[in-house]
Amino acid sequence: MRDALGRVQSVLLVGGSSEIGLAILRRLPRADAAVVCLAGPDRPEMERVAEALRAEGVGRVEIVDFDACDLGDQTAVVDAAFTDEPDVVIVATGYLGDQATAEQDPAAAARIVDINFRGLVPVLMGSVQRLRAQGHGTLVVMSTVAGERPRVANYVYGAAKAGLDALTRGLTASLAGSGVTVVIVRPGFVRTRMTTHLKPAPFATTPDKVAEAVAAAIPRGSRIIWVPGVLRWVMLVLRHLPESLFRRLPG
């Protein structure tokens, strides 16, 4: 149970080795004996993360294998991950892929959509079902500004995230009055392993900044946040630019 000061006793991180996900996890005010469950495809990396978290004072770390590419029965993942009744569920699985490859290889394009959207649908739906039943909790979903208007540079990724974002907005509406709140996070360019090979776009940010914004948003109920915050207004304008102009924008 979360306490009056927002301290969590149990957190589920889907995308168990995600830099942004871990930054959020570390920013959450935490009860001493808190339990963390990491769900992701990279077990060795998650083992390393678990060791670090234990050293930081996390009471217990569980690891659950979860591969968003495996489109089989994903409900077992939710069952395993929910044994400790999470106060916060962070869905931070993300895969940028390569736009040029995706344009040549339809299977590569489908893979981007699978990891960022399709493979997360059962996890999201199953998590929400359980959060609703437990009557409390917060769902944090990593979306992106790239989903707000597709760009030539990464429109497959953007389309997948747009699907995730839309699904989550629907879930948010359905959760009104349920005791469960949802924070949708739309960062701009975040400097992580996923983006090291890219030139930072304007308004580039860091996992820590994202985490700080999420931690501040959680006590305030369901909402969509942009990181940095100014992107909310930037995107408001960009969404309405004529295509001919939008296409020519740098970055």
Place this chain on the structure above:
Amino acid sequence: MSAERGSPVRADGEERLLTGWGRTAPTRARVESPTVPAEVAAILGRPPIRGAIARGLGRSYGDAAQNAGGTVISMRALSAPADLDPVTGRVRVGAGTSLGELIAAVLPQGWYPAVVPGTQYVTIGGAIASDVHGKNHHRDGSFCDHVHAIELAVPSGARLALTPDGPNADAFWATAGGMGLTGVTLSAELQLRPVASARMRVDTTRTRDLEESMGVLREADATAQYTVAWVDLLARGGALGRGVVTAGAHAGADEIAAVGDGVDVPPNRRIASVPGVPGRSGVLHPTAMRLFNELYFRRAPSDSHRGLEPIWGYFFPLDVIGDWNRLYGRAGMLQHQFVIPDAATARLIPMVERLVATGVPVYLAVLKRLRDGRGPIAFPLLGWTLALDIPAGAPGLAAALDRLDDEVADCGGRVYLAKDARLRPDLVATMYPRLPEWRAVRDRLDPGAVMRSDLDRRLSLVASPPRT
């Protein structure tokens, strides 16, 4: 979010967001409003998914009367009119009856509850579950010290008659202060005290600092039935903990002759209600509260003073302002109450100084002496208790209170569960060393762990925390 914050729940079998009086950490529960005891048994017997907990008027500050994803049983409809024996002062009353309703029924006949907390908006069931105490704890003990019998519905369907010294005494004392986790109290038989008037004779003394507040309070305890010290923890430097100590007694018939009223006085009416306040931090700010404290302090006469006060205003000063908890804004408030034993008296002032030094604003502080409690998880100890009203959004609050908890636990003290909203779970066993004894009795009354609450889940009261 449309939380039903800190108020009684109404509709039947309805999903609602609930919080305690502090308006923090809302969770959703299915709220049932039984009108007869048999309906309580039916609800417990299903048994409900994720368990059930009774709720009265929602005046617990924290999450004691919430049950996320489970059932909350609103007890307000189980308020059979008080059945008073006017000769002995024994009264049988439904668990959903409020103390204010009980007082309104019995005071005109010259009787008053033996123990009342600082608000009349508490049900009998809630008063038992929290084993509430008042200004006379040093002399008269807690609410349950004046309860002859509790009628308890347990999940098996049985209705138990518990008495403090009978064959079920262990169940009685596990229920007294048991935070509603032993079953649902349906009714109780209370011992009232005879009173000759509806007024209190009150001696008021102003004190310079915390040390003097403690000294004057201790002195007053030797002679007065009701004592309490309001202390100013926003005052700076040497004035920290200056206060106003009041010592009260029920006024006799001779004393009120001049005033001209007897026991037949109507309860106080609310003079105002606080509307929803926009913003997370509400309308209270340290500077404004410092000014308020200054005025409150100055209002008390600098020389000791004796006066007659109406009984309702004396015991329930804040009740004249409806929904005063809204003043703290959306972020809500904590009332943090702890007790330390007499052996640690010398540590109280340094503890308070360290808390204040963190910058955490304590808007309201009440100091009081307690005597030992009786139940296995009773809060009171022979020593000093301090209740602190603090805005929940205050920066650094978690660390400041954690540190205070460590000191309190270290000197054998404890935090009051009825008001708690943020205690570290690992400290519960230290602060309540008889917890295993309570669990054993509780498990016997409710082997299926049907009685659950957010407080229980947060602090692992019902089940021992899992070991890794």
